[in-house]
Amino acid sequence: MLSLHKQKKIKVKIAIVGAGAAGLFLAALLSKHPQLQIYVLEKSTKTGTKLKASGGGKANLLNAHISGDCYNNAAFVNKLLQQVDGNKVLQAFHDMGLATVTDEEGRIYPASLYAPAVVEVLYANMKNNVHILTETEVKTLEYRSSGWHVGGVDMFFDRLVLATGTPAGMIRKNRAGYNDYLSCLDIKINAYKPSLTGFKIKHYPAMLHGCRTRAVVKLWQGKTLLFEERGELTFKEDGVSGIVILNASAIYNRLKNKNGCYLMVNFLYYDERFDIQQYLQQHASLCGVVHPKINELYCKQHIDVQNYRMDIEEPYDYEFAQVCTGGIDTEELTADFELKAYPHLYAIGEMLDIDGVCGGYNLFFAFASAYTVAQNIVYGDKNSEH
Numbered sequence: 001m002l003s004l005h006k007q008k009k010i011k012v013k014i015a016i017v018g019a020g021a022a023g024l025f026l027a028a029l030l031s032k033h034p035q036l037q038i039y040v041l042e043k044s045t046k047t048g049t050k051l052k053a054s055g056g057g058k059a060n061l062l063n064a065h066i067s068g069d070c071y072n073n074a075a076f077v078n079k080l081l082q083q084v085d086g087n088k089v090l091q092a093f094h095d096m097g098l099a100t101v102t103d104e105e106g107r108i109y110p111a112s113l114y115a116p117a118v119v120e121v122l123y124a125n126m127k128n129n130v131h132i133l134t135e136t137e138v139k140t141l142e143y144r145s146s147g148w149h150v151g152g153v154d155m156f157f158d159r160l161v162l163a164t165g166t167p168a169g170m171i172r173k174n175r176a177g178y179n180d181y182l183s184c185l186d187i188k189i190n191a192y193k194p195s196l197t198g199f200k201i202k203h204y205p206a207m208l209h210g211c212r213t214r215a216v217v218k219l220w221q222g223k224t225l226l227f228e229e230r231g232e233l234t235f236k237e238d239g240v241s242g243i244v245i246l247n248a249s250a251i252y253n254r255l256k257n258k259n260g261c262y263l264m265v266n267f268l269y270y271d272e273r274f275d276i277q278q279y280l281q282q283h284a285s286l287c288g289v290v291h292p293k294i295n296e297l298y299c300k301q302h303i304d305v306q307n308y309r310m311d312i313e314e315p316y317d318y319e320f321a322q323v324c325t326g327g328i329d330t331e332e333l334t335a336d337f338e339l340k341a342y343p344h345l346y347a348i349g350e351m352l353d354i355d356g357v358c359g360g361y362n363l364f365f366a367f368a369s370a371y372t373v374a375q376n377i378v379y380g381d382k383n384s385e386h
């Protein structure tokens, strides 16, 4: 098949289902090619909703140290990184006029530190060959000889890109029937589970509610250390959250057998060899070395502040999750994110069974998968298996 950049005169109609991070980035990339007519079909009244809320409203777009190890499927992501690394995604944003800043841990943000600005930049790069149709829910898909028929809009398209995300971050009412339209396709979809979420803790000391402090956190299963990271913890009414805990939850959620998992927390994060007995010979409490609420717990229950064990009851539900594990199995895809079983049908972003830890990895995957599809649509099907 002739690639689109050689087919200057033929108009090609493309539908992108979902106006989230992946869908909007793809629309902006494709818009440079006047031979394409791009329709973005979005069920909600708003677009870019999760992107605007990401990174606490600052949008941690990607990370300077992306590697497959930060995801549930390292092999798949490492293969993607050979085609599209962080520099390519960053360059695409810079070409669109978005300035970025990188913090000392490699997290990359828009220079304005304002997530909605990213959506504005994407819109600014869409020309009049992009049509965004909100309140347009796709309900069915069917391949007919003339292309993809999309129920909900009753239109035909030459290419169809699915970018409908997952129910992460949604209340029960909004996540009912999420992505049910995929039942039109004969593909393997792994069950969704909330990830990057906090943990409910057994026998939780309510007095910790409201405490926010740094610590070294380890996730153990029996005698096996699964995860260790230093970072901020936020104590809630019945459990614990914060980036370090969200990252521990990504590891926990991937376990088939979750029995015997617990967190071990060292509140003296800045000096793991701190001699607490020596300190207490000179001072009546630990108020000079830990958060007041941790000191209160120490005074009342004599906890070991260097090895404080918290037994996991369960992860918090979808509405507190930043992403979901599960989704379209990567075995269904070519390296260009085209579905092997269906012509000219692609799937990108979080709706695939790829999830990363906190730090810009999930948005990077949404953008990098969109970038790959844009290259494939414009320059040809080099990895196609049809």
Ligand SMILES: Cc1cc2nc3c(=O)[nH]c(=O)nc-3n(C[C@H](O)[C@H](O)[C@H](O)COP(=O)(O)OP(=O)(O)OC[C@H]3O[C@@H](n4cnc5c(N)ncnc54)[C@H](O)[C@@H]3O)c2cc1C
Residues within 6 Å of the ligand: 017, 018, 019, 020, 021, 022, 023, 041, 042, 043, 044, 047, 048, 049, 050, 051, 053, 054, 055, 056, 059, 060, 061, 062, 136, 137, 138, 139, 163, 164, 165, 166, 168, 169, 179, 181, 321, 322, 323, 348, 349, 350, 351, 359, 360, 361, 362, 363, 364, 366
């Ligand atoms: C609070 C929060 C903070 C986060 N912070 C970060 C961060 O800082 N860095 C990071 O890397 N990741 C972060 N994430 C994760 C990241 O935002 C997501 O992984 C990313 O937005 C996924 O993009 P997407 O385009 O695949 O899906 P989405 O952004 O979820 O977009 C999917 C779109 O499809 C639409 N849709 C669904 N079904 C249909 C249908 N049938 N028809 C039409 N439209 C449909 C939806 O309404 C939605 O607009 C955060 C997530 C949350 C919830």
